[in-house]
Amino acid sequence: MSLDHILLGLLREPATGYDLGNAFSENVRHFWSAELSQIYPTLKRLEQRGMLSSRVEPSPKGPNRRVYTLTDEGRAELLGWLRGDPAVGTERFAYLAQLYFMDALGDIHQTRAFMTALRSHLTRWLAQLRAVEHDVVATHGGDPARYGDAGFHHFAALRMGIHSIGSKVAWCDETLAAIDRRLAPAHDAGAAARDEAWKEMEHLL
Amino acid sequence: MSLDHILLGLLREPATGYDLGNAFSENVRHFWSAELSQIYPTLKRLEQRGMLSSRVEPSPKGPNRRVYTLTDEGRAELLGWLRGDPAVGTERFAYLAQLYFMDALGDIHQTRAFMTALRSHLTRWLAQLRAVEHDVVATHGGDPARYGDAGFHHFAALRMGIHSIGSKVAWCDETLAAIDRRLAPAHDAGAAARDEAWKEMEHLL
DNA sequence: TAGGCCATGTAATGTGTTACATGATTAG
DNA sequence: CTAATCATGTAACACATTACATGGCCTA
Numbered sequence: 001m002s003l004d005h006i007l008l009g010l011l012r013e014p015a016t017g018y019d020l021g022n023a024f025s026e027n028v029r030h031f032w033s034a035e036l037s038q039i040y041p042t043l044k045r046l047e048q049r050g051m052l053s054s055r056v057e058p059s060p061k062g063p064n065r066r067v068y069t070l071t072d073e074g075r076a077e078l079l080g081w082l083r084g085d086p087a088v089g090t091e092r093f094a095y096l097a098q099l100y101f102m103d104a105l106g107d108i109h110q111t112r113a114f115m116t117a118l119r120s121h122l123t124r125w126l127a128q129l130r131a132v133e134h135d136v137v138a139t140h141g142g143d144p145a146r147y148g149d150a151g152f153h154h155f156a157a158l159r160m161g162i163h164s165i166g167s168k169v170a171w172c173d174e175t176l177a178a179i180d181r182r183l184a185p186a187h188d189a190g191a192a193a194r195d196e197a198w199k200e201m202e203h204l205l
Numbered sequence: 206m207s208l209d210h211i212l213l214g215l216l217r218e219p220a221t222g223y224d225l226g227n228a229f230s231e232n233v234r235h236f237w238s239a240e241l242s243q244i245y246p247t248l249k250r251l252e253q254r255g256m257l258s259s260r261v262e263p264s265p266k267g268p269n270r271r272v273y274t275l276t277d278e279g280r281a282e283l284l285g286w287l288r289g290d291p292a293v294g295t296e297r298f299a300y301l302a303q304l305y306f307m308d309a310l311g312d313i314h315q316t317r318a319f320m321t322a323l324r325s326h327l328t329r330w331l332a333q334l335r336a337v338e339h340d341v342v343a344t345h346g347g348d349p350a351r352y353g354d355a356g357f358h359h360f361a362a363l364r365m366g367i368h369s370i371g372s373k374v375a376w377c378d379e380t381l382a383a384i385d386r387r388l389a390p391a392h393d394a395g396a397a398a399r400d401e402a403w404k405e406m407e408h409l410l
Numbered sequence: 411t412a413g414g415c416c417a418t419g420t421a422a423t424g425t426g427t428t429a430c431a432t433g434a435t436t437a438g
Numbered sequence: 439c440t441a442a443t444c445a446t447g448t449a450a451c452a453c454a455t456t457a458c459a460t461g462g463c464c465t466a
Contacts, residue, residue: 035428092295097236267417268416425453437441
């Protein structure tokens with residue numbers, strides 16, 4: 001049900017489906033994703049339910065645009081959602097599921113490669129978020145307590161991403177270290193190999 | 206597509222839909238959730254696609270049970286998934302969406318209440334994970350590098366939850382502190398109120 | 411004898427993804 | 439002239455949630 005509410009939240013100003021799609025790729029993408037092909041029918045549904053009204057307008061560039069506006073009913077629905085409990089508990093981590101079952105590959109090196117790939121993905125993501133944070137701090141200053149209302153809330157959401165992804169990178173490092181400790185007895189195998197080599201040399205003496 | 210793969214992963218031993226439902230409520234719930242009403246049709250679909258085979262057996266207690274077994278094709282599909290890239294990027298945080306738009310309520314106290322509720326939820330969740338971790342450490346020892354293959358991977362997945370949720374609690378604290386700094390000028394409002402009161406006293410003098 | 415566990419599912423609805431289809435305007 | 443951006447959607451399929459329906463066996 002959240003996409004509905006996100007669209008309502010985005011529609012403090014009237015906007016088209018296309019505009020909303022852009023809003024997703026700019027800000028909202030940090031905590032939610034949606035394609036235009038999902039946004040258009042959702043807007044239509046919200047209008048049918050009386051949450052939105054729309055009018056068609058000519059566009060300065062390109063085809064006619066359908067501009068949606070929040071109705072009183074829609075605003076009430078949005079506020080109800082915001083006043084409700086935090087919507088927790090539906091998070092799903094596909095990559096954790098992979099890791100959980102990865103012993104089936106019977107090769108810890110594959111797990112290591114997996115964790116390395118994951119770490120590099122997370123690192124890139126974290127860098128993005130930090131860049132956004134840097135921009136915000138550059139324009140609004142270092143103390144979010146002094147930001148405007150919207151800015152404060154947006155910054156808080158951003159900070160969660162930074163905390164959360166940062167902790168996941170730390171977890172990758174911890175896990176990689178454990179894998180390497182696990183792999184360490186391979187040094188013994190290496191040592192055994194050197195012993196072999198030594199024996200071969202020995203009988204030449 | 207992940208539920209399919211999780212079911213395949215769980216089926217290293219033959220099991221019924223009901224058994225798999227229990228596995229979900231025991232271990233898997235930490236990174237994925239699914240109801241029996243979703244599991245049954247999914248198993249049927251996997252059988253139609255040749256990933257599983259099933260036979261009906263009498264049950265020691267209760268009605269007949271349909272026992273599913275992984276086929277070679279199913280095993281190949283599972284291994285392919287495990288060898289693939291980490292499945293990242295589809296995470297959605299409904300509560301972040303709420304926070305992001307919460308300035309619409311025009312009352313930072315509501316945001317504070319929201320963050321407090323979220324923090325208490327996360328704290329309880331973290332306590333659960335730590336309890337599980339405690340049990341594991343008690344039976345298998347402190348260094349996961351020495352666990353069996355399955356144990357090692359399960360522990361790694363658990364550790365991510367602990368890192369990630371721990372960091373979110375820290376984020377809640379950071380955000381609550383910022384809210385309180387933001388609320389601090391309310392002391393000025395209090396001071397203004399005292400000024401008012403003083404003026405009223407003054408003209409009595 | 412009441413309630414919980416074992417065990418299976420269907421039906422209706424809702425949500426999300428992928429692929430396809432169309433076409434104007436503008437900048438290089 | 440070509441590619442990007444603006445702009446809207448449909449169709450088919452896949453996945454998820456909620457509610458409903460059934461019934462035996464075991465324990466308190």
